Amino acid sequence: MTIDPTLNEWLNLLLRWVHVFAGIMWVGTTYYFTWLDARLSEEEKAVANTGTPAQVWMVHSGGFYAVEKRKVPDLISRHLHWFRWEAGTTWLSGMALLVLVYYLGGGALVDPDVSEISVVAAVGLGLGLLIGGGIVYDLMMMSPLGRNxxxxxxxxxxxxVGISYGLSRVFSGRAAYIQVGSMFGTIMAANVWMHILPAQKKMIAAIKEGRKPDDALSAQAKLRSKQNTFMAVPVVFLMISNHFPGVAYGDRYNWAILSILVLLGWVAAKFIRRA
Structure with missing residues (x-):
């Protein structure tokens, strides 16, 4: 399938604009709440047994803000704000870009010098990886491994590492990088929409019914959110990697570079979370 070059360029531009800005909002809120939760945990220890609620004071844009964490919010008199469309918009625009740039026509997806795979087979493999990667991740999370x-x-x-190596032997180097990034992004979006939000809704339902929310739901949502912060840093690198063929996807050992930078991203995320 071919698209008019001018239309294709406009779609590419607009989708990238939406994707990048939505991603900034998603990663920003994710790391903001990670920081906020860490500071509130410190405050909870500081005011333990005093009867005083833990608060974090902040100053920004000409105002002062006091934030406190509650296990049981007042749902009657307070409007509850959700943070979900940042993730949804980022993933939808990213998938649209993946289809537009790589799957339609397949020119950027396959490289005859790498393998002789057909475009149809390559697209099927790419979609299978997105779905299969999410399923394997969830199975690992639900297994005893998810508690270690x-x-x-x-x-x-x-x-x-194995996926990176395998894709580098089938796809073009650029497509291999983006496909790994898309897999991470899909897992992150699924964490939000299929696990974190449903857990939060169940907690709210319990509060409305006068029951104590299940602590396991809170722990599950927090763990998934934590893992999203670790995946976010490599995803940002993979988003911009197509601008650096010489030192990234175009290198002979592109799969090893990708693997090393994913690991460095995870290490960086660990330090950022502590900041």
């Missing part, structure tokens, strides 16, 4: 963060990280990283 270090073991989970090691096995997940080895899988990323």
């Amino acid at each position: 963060e270090r073991a989970f990280a090691v096995i997940a990283y080895l899988m990323v």
Whole structure:
């Protein structure tokens, strides 16, 4: 399928604009709440047994803000704000770009010098990886492995290395990088829409019914959100990697560079979370 070149360029421009800005909002809110939760945890320890609620004071844009965390919010007199469309918009615009740039026509997806795979087979493989990657991730999270963060990280990283190597032998280098980034982004969006938001809705339903929210739901949502912060840093690198063929996807050992930078991204995320 071919698209008029001018229309294609406009679609590419507009989708990238939406994708980048939505991504900024998503990653920004994710890391903001990660920082906020860490500061509130520190305050909770500081005011323990005093009867005083933990608060974090901030100053921004000419105003002062006091934020406190409640296990049971007052749903009757307060309007509850949700943070979900940042993730949805980022993923939808990213998928639209993936289809527009790589899957339609397949010119950027396959490279005859790399493999002789057909465009149809390559598209099927790419979509299969997005779906299969999410399923495998969820199965790992639901298994005993999901309760051991270090073991989970090691096995997940080895899988990323294997996927990176495999894709670099089938797709063009540029497409291999973007496909790994799309897999991360799909897992992150699924975490928000299929796990974090449903858990929050169940907690709210319990409060409305006068029941204590299940702590397991809160822990599950927090863990998924935490893992999103670790995936976000490599995803940003993979989003911009197509601008650096010489030192990234165009290198002979592009899969190794990708793997190393994913690991560095995870390490960076660990330090950013502590900031």
